[in-house]
Amino acid sequence: MRAYYHSTTVGGVVETVEPEANAFGLRLRTGDPLRVVATETCWFSVMTNLDGVNRDSMPSPEGVPDGEAPGSLPWQVRKYVLSGSYVVVEGTHMEDADTKLFSAEKINIVTSRPDRVLFEETHWWLSQISQMANRWLDDLFDHRRTYTIDDFSQFYRTNLNIQGMPTDNAIQECATLARLIYGLSSAYLLTGNERYFLAAQAGVAYQREAFRQISHDGRYVFWAYGRRRHADGSVTLLVPSQSGDDFNAIPLYEQIYALAGLTQYVRITMDWEVLEDIRRTIATFQAFFHDGAGDDDRDPPFPGLGGYFSHIDPGTMRPDNVQLGPDKNQSRKNWNSIGDHIPAYLITLIQALEPTVRGEARESLDALLETCRAILMETTDLIVEKFPDRTCPYVNERFHADWRPDHAWGWQQNRAIVGHNLKIAWNLCRVVNYYALREKQHRDRGEVDQANAFKARADKALGVARILGDSMIDRGLDRLRPGVFDCVERDPKNGMPIQFTWGTHKDFWQQEQGILAYLMLHHHFPNDERYYREAYDLMSFWNLYFLDRDRQGIFFRTDDRGMPIIQGSFADKGGHSISGYHAFELNFLAHLYIRSYVIPAAANGRDTTFCLYFRLKKNDGMTSINVLPDFFPPGKLRIEEVRVNGVDRADLVPEVADSFQILIDQTMQDAQLVVVFRALS
Numbered sequence: 172m173r174a175y176y177h178s179t180t181v182g183g184v185v186e187t188v189e190p191e192a193n194a195f196g197l198r199l200r201t202g203d204p205l206r207v208v209a210t211e212t213c214w215f216s217v218m219t220n221l222d223g224v225n226r227d228s229m230p231s232p233e234g235v236p237d238g239e240a241p242g243s244l245p246w247q248v249r250k251y252v253l254s255g256s257y258v259v260v261e262g263t264h265m266e267d268a269d270t271k272l273f274s275a276e277k278i279n280i281v282t283s284r285p286d287r288v289l290f291e292e293t294h295w296w297l298s299q300i301s302q303m304a305n306r307w308l309d310d311l312f313d314h315r316r317t318y319t320i321d322d323f324s325q326f327y328r329t330n331l332n333i334q335g336m337p338t339d340n341a342i343q344e345c346a347t348l349a350r351l352i353y354g355l356s357s358a359y360l361l362t363g364n365e366r367y368f369l370a371a372q373a374g375v376a377y378q379r380e381a382f383r384q385i386s387h388d389g390r391y392v393f394w395a396y397g398r399r400r401h402a403d404g405s406v407t408l409l410v411p412s413q414s415g416d417d418f419n420a421i422p423l424y425e426q427i428y429a430l431a432g433l434t435q436y437v438r439i440t441m442d443w444e445v446l447e448d449i450r451r452t453i454a455t456f457q458a459f460f461h462d463g464a465g466d467d468d469r470d471p472p473f474p475g476l477g478g479y480f481s482h483i484d485p486g487t488m489r490p491d492n493v494q495l496g497p498d499k500n501q502s503r504k505n506w507n508s509i510g511d512h513i514p515a516y517l518i519t520l521i522q523a524l525e526p527t528v529r530g531e532a533r534e535s536l537d538a539l540l541e542t543c544r545a546i547l548m549e550t551t552d553l554i555v556e557k558f559p560d561r562t563c564p565y566v567n568e569r570f571h572a573d574w575r576p577d578h579a580w581g582w583q584q585n586r587a588i589v590g591h592n593l594k595i596a597w598n599l600c601r602v603v604n605y606y607a608l609r610e611k612q613h614r615d616r617g618e619v620d621q622a623n624a625f626k627a628r629a630d631k632a633l634g635v636a637r638i639l640g641d642s643m644i645d646r647g648l649d650r651l652r653p654g655v656f657d658c659v660e661r662d663p664k665n666g667m668p669i670q671f672t673w674g675t676h677k678d679f680w681q682q683e684q685g686i687l688a689y690l691m692l693h694h695h696f697p698n699d700e701r702y703y704r705e706a707y708d709l710m711s712f713w714n715l716y717f718l719d720r721d722r723q724g725i726f727f728r729t730d731d732r733g734m735p736i737i738q739g740s741f742a743d744k745g746g747h748s749i750s751g752y753h754a755f756e757l758n759f760l761a762h763l764y765i766r767s768y769v770i771p772a773a774a775n776g777r778d779t780t781f782c783l784y785f786r787l788k789k790n791d792g793m794t795s796i797n798v799l800p801d802f803f804p805p806g807k808l809r810i811e812e813v814r815v816n817g818v819d820r821a822d823l824v825p826e827v828a829d830s831f832q833i834l835i836d837q838t839m840q841d842a843q844l845v846v847v848f849r850a851l852s
Contacts, residue, residue, distance in 0.1 A: 175266040180652045180732035181205060182259040182708060188252055190245040195252045201650045207260055209244060209275045215251045217280045218289055218714055221302035221723050226283040251280050259715055281711045290710045291765055293778055297361055300758035304358040304367050306723035307751055310335030318370045323377035331745035333737060335722060344397040345382040346425045347750040348374060352432025354751030356439055357759040363784035363843065375436050375445060383448060391458060392451040394429035411485045414747055416581060420482040420495055423460050424507035426452065430516040438523050440788040441796055449520065450539050459488055474572050478553050481508040499581060502572040506591050509550050513598045517547050518802055525797045551602050554595055555635050564642035565661045566592055586672050587661045589647035590681030592639050593688040599636035600691035603629045604802040611805045633695060640692045644705060652732060653712035655685040675731040679717050680753040685709045687760055694768040725754045763800050767807060767850040780811060785844040787835060798846045799831040812847035815839055
């Protein structure tokens with residue numbers, strides 16, 4: 172090509188360094204070599220977090236030739252561009268006939284010292300989640316440090332512009348409020364900051380008071396879509412969804428995400444009243460959305476082929492009503508209605524309900540726990556059996572009632588969302604950890620058949636997770652630059668490995684799924700270097716390009732090179748598709764996974780501990796609380812310390828290996844319980 176100049180970003184490992192020529196050689200993740208020449212105005216930047224702290228501790232270069240001035244371009248190349256290090260370079264690719272050049276304008280470094288990766292440090296994700304939580308609360312409630320239900324009623328808004336200020340749309344959506352509660356609860360779990368707990372507590376109270384719809388017999392809870400405040404001060408309760416594809420129906424995914432914040436809050440508090448609302452919401456899933464065999468008391472009965480319908484009609488409370496549209500949401504099942512149960516509430520709730528000692532509460536909690544286990548196993552089996560496609564590297568995402576893939580639905584047609592494939596890989600890996608725990612429990616009791624059944628389930632799920640993780644490396648990730656692409660055609664017609672549907676942009680939530688998926692695959696296959704390499708690259712891309720450092724938030728979308736896209740609603744900090752959820756979830760779990768699955772493998776004296784904070788409510792029927800952070804396999808963690816209101820309680824540290832039950836009594840009501848974990852290699 173002649174006169175071709177294209178600004179772009181590349182990531183790779185430094186192979187050769189030529190300081191005198193202001194150049195270096197990169198090996199890109201595609202395997203291709205690239206010679207980079209730095210311009211005289213090239214900027215060397217050590218990655219910063221949302222707190223803006225300068226963490227550049229790179230030592231001055233050694234062996235500098237006489238006459239080379241400190242701070243000169245060759246000197247900086249020697250200091251920052253180290254052989255074997257990973258760098259992300261922003262520059263211009265130039266071609267003019269046979270002449271080619273990659274000219275670097277900015278070189279991003281992701282280490283604070285040659286041997287210390289910034290996002291592997293103990294403080295990195297804690298700082299990021301704190302900055303996001305503080306700014307979100309400041310934007311909504313100014314500088315309050317205590318919160319009431321009335322504060323949420325008056326000030327909470329779903330839609331916030333790029334500055335965090337309310338837009339003209341004054342709606343309060345229940346699902347986005349629940350997602351923010353999840354984020355605040357996660358921030359408290361990691362940091363113990365009282366501000367986050369008080370805000371989560373008030374948010375939970377407001378969600379239950381403002382959006383909860385209880386059935387006539389008290390058995391079921393639905394959650395209204397939202398509340399709209401009008402100019403005259405009046406408020407309209409909106410029960411069916413008002414969102415595009417789901418308009419005037421009750422979509423299951425909105426009901427599912429209404430539980431996200433409640434369950435994370437219950438993990439902290441074991442609040443019985445909130446737990447009861449969760450139980451009644453799950454009863455709603457089972458009674459109105461579940462296509463279970465033997466549910467023949469319905470008239471007419473559902474097919475009974477398993478899974479959950481994606482939508483029900485608000486008038487008939489059925490999925491097969493024509494008002495939902497015969498070519499859209501009528502009698503349909505999809506990824507969200509099957510898979511979203513697992514990350515949104517099931518893993519958190521099962522962890523909360525798994526104590527071995529429960530006192531008077533045992534019988535009622537056991538019934539709910541068994542329901543949750545059944546949902547987990549059914550949805551996992553369906554994902555493993557129905558979603559993969561032998562003719563295509565991407566899963567099917569939408570189905571008819573009889574599980575025939577639906578490749579004619581709305582905007583999706585025969586297209587794949589890359590993040591959904593990665594989300595499946597991530598969550599199957601988490602479930603495999605749980606199956607390993609259940610297998611061990613059965614083997615310890617001599618129940619060989621049950622143990623073997625869990626082992627078989629785990630092997631099958633892990634096989635699917637690995638296939639998807641491998642497939643997305645070539646069919647969903649940006650190989651030249653880091654990052655996860657968005658929507659692609661499942662059956663490319665362009666003669667290329669990938670055909671993009673709307674472009675090569677990258678959305679924030681899909682980066683989260685990729686990071687967590689490859690961290691978990693690294694845990695299960697630590698000898699396969701690809702998985703942590705992919706997680707490393709994606710964490711670099713996230714921390715370099717998705718952090719809005721000016722406003723302590725994140726960008727919804729970037730282009731392929733990492734530049735933020737802020738046209739229209741993509742500039743908004745809050746909206747129907749973005750709230751305090753995915754970024755907070757990433758911070759919460761990346762901290763746990765790195766401390767547990769990455770650092771112990773090469774600890775070399777590095778700290779492998781982390782803390783979680785709990786705040787117990789008055790629960791007369793509870794005599795213990797399970798503090799295991801996520802679905803972790805046996806033998807991976809142990810409890811080092813337990814502190815109650817700052818007082819060391821060695822007597823509460825479990826003596827039994829793989830026990831994470833902390834005994835509680837009435838003296839611990841409204842007490843802060845701090846649990847220190849150590850990851851084992």
